[in-house]
Amino acid sequence: MLMRNIKLVLEYDGSKYHGWQFQANANSVQQELATAIKKLTGESVIPDGAGRTDAGVHALGQVASFKTESSIPAEKFAPALNSILPPGICVLRSEQADPDFHPRFSAKGKHYCYLVLNRAQRSPLWETRAWHVRDRLDFEAMEKAARYFMGTHNFRAFCASGHQNKTFTRTIAHSSWQFGNEVLRYDTIGDAFLYNMVRIMTGTMIDIGRGRFPPEVILEAFETGERNTLGMTAPPEGLYLVEVFY
């Protein structure tokens, strides 16, 4: 049989899984997807993913791929897998990709967004969907900080320990906040992101909004590369992998 490479675009509710990547003794998106593919095609595969989203992190457009010898038309994998996958995961679309397409290594960029619920009381409907921040925030300082991320910089200070990254220079093409009534949304598009980078960027901007640091702490961190000069790592529940560009 002809071996084909199938590309999937996935949405998932990160609060229901222990992240993208397979782990023994914990449910993962990768494992659920492998199980569904096995049920559908009879083939045992480990699908590759574009980004290793942590436990709690959501996806609106995660990209995965796997090789198959099945004769199912490429675009039919989406509805067929959705009838097998649990409610927390859905395939938005499926298509045939080049034989050498790899979701992570072929990616040219990624779009993440981060949602903050900024009000006094917690929210039943935003629980697991946004970071609840009670403090009054300086939106102007946060947006100034967001603009400092644009361009090519050394992001070593914005990388969690335990990473396997060897280079720290990354280029950010878009970085901006939208301030709604209670929900604040940060969007960023870059060529690639270090481990926990968006969460450290967001946590730092919230600390800037709280007045704990001036926005220029970001410029200093580009120079020093020191993680401990920055704010907290924002929690996973506010982070969404929106889109992967190829």
Place this chain on the structure above:
Amino acid sequence: MLMRNIKLVLEYDGSKYHGWQFQANANSVQQELATAIKKLTGESVIPDGAGRTDAGVHALGQVASFKTESSIPAEKFAPALNSILPPGICVLRSEQADPDFHPRFSAKGKHYCYLVLNRAQRSPLWETRAWHVRDRLDFEAMEKAARYFMGTHNFRAFCASGHQNKTFTRTIAHSSWQFGNEVLRYDTIGDAFLYNMVRIMTGTMIDIGRGRFPPEVILEAFETGERNTLGMTAPPEGLYLVEVFY
């Protein structure tokens, strides 16, 4: 001790409860609230609610009230109850109301919204939060239909059987759709709503969008009062009680 009437504004995730109203052998918002008040004040009360939301229906601004002899400042009930209530329910604010204030009988109007997810594949993040409609819809016909609801009409045809309503004349001050990329939002404000009225209105507008009826089916239903001339009752998961006016 002085008896005070405390007014609460509530948000809840309707997917986690069997509706507002107390039921034996099923968890309800009213029961959870009564339990939390009992823990806080030691008093056994049955809080009144503005609307008896069905199982699955959400609230962004349900209003409840209860009488208390406790000395807790009125505005402190919100944070105090939130520390006791389960994650699915939250008190947005609390205040002292007039002794004769009643959430339902004092209400001058209500604002509901209904969310429809209009796309091919189901959604993990909108599951339990919106009605998933796959069909291509005629937005122009739906908005025309929405406008027909404005004004004072006989809504007998838009009332589910099993109701206890005696009069069917209601006045709708606002009725309009917003058509997003995938999420369609219907908003309506009226003086009062019959049992399942917003869900029958929305189900009928979706059937109009599907081309099953012309928008004028609504005008005919005002004349005939016949429920069976209309579309389906939209499911509860898309409905939100947004605000109650006094």
